[in-house]
Amino acid sequence: MVKLPDFLGGSGQDHFRPEFQVESPEGELHLRFYIPSHQEFALPATGIREVIELSPDRITPIPNASGLLLGTLNLRGRVIWVADLGQFLGEVTPLNTDKAEIPVIAIEEQDTIVGLAVEQIGGMDWLDVQHLIAPNNVPDAMAPFLRGEWLLDAQKNQCLRLLDQMAILRSARWAG
Template sequence: MVLNLDFLTSDETPNTTNLNMGSRDGELCLRFDVPSGNEFALPASGVREVMSVYLDRITPIPNASPFFLGTYNWRGQVIWVADLGQFLGDQVLVNTDRNEVSVLIVEEQELIMGFAVHTVANTEWLDVNQIVTGLDNQQIPAAMSDFVKGVYTTTGSEPRELRLLDRVAILRSSQWTI
């Protein structure tokens, strides 16, 4: 459905700051995990697409960084696909023995990249007031500390920690050397 505001005849713009979003308080995030079982979240605003990619469609590039699985033709544009868990310091690699891998297409301005992950869980509204920032080294491994905005503890029968990632820091990292 397209919203067309041309029918407004007054010079006033509608006040959209008081919209009732119900239980949608906070930031919409995409939940996923890497092969080691660690759970992460990315703000959905930077995720362009979530897809399952046949591994034979990813072209390996010799002598590239070990984080890279290769390149992929996404909508006519060649993008890099990387093992996000390995980039963040996980020892367990994405299973390339399967036919397909889950890939998050993430964008920041002119940078577009694919991140291979183990499983994409769902989207969830995270209450930004409950995200713990300024964590010490005991809670976040050193390899990922520059890329984690904070930790959100889920509620429910089995509380879990979600590490909220900073997509800009990841995409602009100097570790992406080819």
């Protein structure tokens, strides 16, 4: 005789008792990551096509291109630009490309895909955008690309900044 698990009803049919229903997470799913200056950022998972870690030799440098661009990458048969996100946001510290693997976040809008090279991936979290506050103490070069921030620790002045991927993809900064 097979014993029914506790979460199944007495009739043997697959249905959950109300007290065992899982609550849905609050907010939206976001990818958290760091740039070389150790600032933490997030992007909504809905606009991320892929997150890959790849050897720096898979990024082909392009002569006379903008200093923001590390080069191009073949992503499943499609050539995409890969940028140093920290430098794009106005950070002085460039991404260290002398390591075994570089995390790249491929963001997309319609037919446009750009790879954003970052220092480290922090993971995925459910974050509630209703708790965003206006960015505080933000460099002018970074401000147009922020939707807001979550205050993580007021005493240490730690925050998690939410990037606007559409503003990044549509930026005139790519032309420079």
